[in-house]
Amino acid sequence: MRLAHFSDVHVTHFPLSGGFALKRLAAVASYSLAGRGKHFIGSDARIAALLAHVDGQQVDHAICTGDLTGVSTEAELARAAELFGPRLRQPERFTVIPGNHDRYVTSAAGLFEKHFGTLCEGASFPAVKHLPSGVTLVLLDAARPTSVIDSSGLIGEAQRSKALSILSDPSLKSRFVIVALHYGLLRMTGLRDSRPHGLRDDVEVMNLIDRDDVTVDLVLHGHLHRPFTIRTRQRHIVNAGSATDLHMRCGYNVYDIDVAAHRVAITRHRWSVEAGRYEADPGHALNVSLDTRP
Numbered sequence: 001m002r003l004a005h006f007s008d009v010h011v012t013h014f015p016l017s018g019g020f021a022l023k024r025l026a027a028v029a030s031y032s033l034a035g036r037g038k039h040f041i042g043s044d045a046r047i048a049a050l051l052a053h054v055d056g057q058q059v060d061h062a063i064c065t066g067d068l069t070g071v072s073t074e075a076e077l078a079r080a081a082e083l084f085g086p087r088l089r090q091p092e093r094f095t096v097i098p099g100n101h102d103r104y105v106t107s108a109a110g111l112f113e114k115h116f117g118t119l120c121e122g123a124s125f126p127a128v129k130h131l132p133s134g135v136t137l138v139l140l141d142a143a144r145p146t147s148v149i150d151s152s153g154l155i156g157e158a159q160r161s162k163a164l165s166i167l168s169d170p171s172l173k174s175r176f177v178i179v180a181l182h183y184g185l186l187r188m189t190g191l192r193d194s195r196p197h198g199l200r201d202d203v204e205v206m207n208l209i210d211r212d213d214v215t216v217d218l219v220l221h222g223h224l225h226r227p228f229t230i231r232t233r234q235r236h237i238v239n240a241g242s243a244t245d246l247h248m249r250c251g252y253n254v255y256d257i258d259v260a261a262h263r264v265a266i267t268r269h270r271w272s273v274e275a276g277r278y279e280a281d282p283g284h285a286l287n288v289s290l291d292t293r294p
């Protein structure tokens with residue numbers, strides 16, 4: 001089974017058309033004055049190229065782990081949806097979960113669901129997709145509006161409790177189970193993310209996935225724009241990083257999954273500025289094979 005994983009594509013459209021919000025204005029200042037906008041100049045074209053490249057990899061399924069937009073205006077979400085095009089009507093081929101930038105301010109409530117609800121089972125989380133290949137996706141949502149100096153996320157007790165009952169179902173033992181969320185559980189150093197940037201209940205989620213009575217083969221996320229793999233006590237985590245951030249060696253991952261053997265081989269693809277296209281990145285440290293059962 002072949003799965004593509006990309007994240008943090010950040011459609012970024014200014015001037016704003018989605019109403020006043022201090023946090024949005026602060027983001028505009030960051031993008032305009034501090035130069036962060038340069039990271040995502042031309043991201044629309046890279047997203048179109050990314051989706052076409054993914055289609056060309058003969059993948060069975062593709063998952064995006066959030067941050068489709070910059071400040072979650074209606075215009076940005078509509079543009080992201082336009083770039084996905086007919087894929088929005090193919091939930092058997094595509095999955096998208098929200099990132100913090102897709103629920104940036106309170107007034108953006110419902111916009112992600114309106115445009116991308118078709119690709120995450122109506123955005124009722126935790127959502128579950130049993131793919132015909134033997135892979136099961138368990139989708140968590142940690143994105144919520146926060147204050148101007150806070151980009152943290154929270155899964156929360158209710159979702160964790162439902163996730164425990166899903167992941168402890170014995171019928172999952174013969175499947176390849178992937179937990180996907182926007183936020184990382186650890187930084188690439190192995191340390192926790194900072195309080196204003198990370199997942200507030202990272203420890204609780206790690207304790208959940210590390211339980212002996214749950215089935216988890218792989219955890220996928222984004223949010224941290226530099227990609228990496230890391231381990232918890234029992235599980236492998238893979239961060240796709242950003243697919244479009246020009247400040248990074250941006251790109252996306254393809255996973256060749258052997259469901260019966262519980263093994264995954266990762267191939268990294270990067271955006272080539274010189275060539276103007278995505279291409280295999282054979283020297284990347286993410287090109288590894290992992291055995292996913294302890």
Ligand SMILES: [Fe+2]
Nearest residue numbers: 008067101223
């Ligand atoms: Fe991001």
Ligand SMILES: [Fe+2]
Nearest residue numbers: 067099100223
């Ligand atoms: Fe994020």
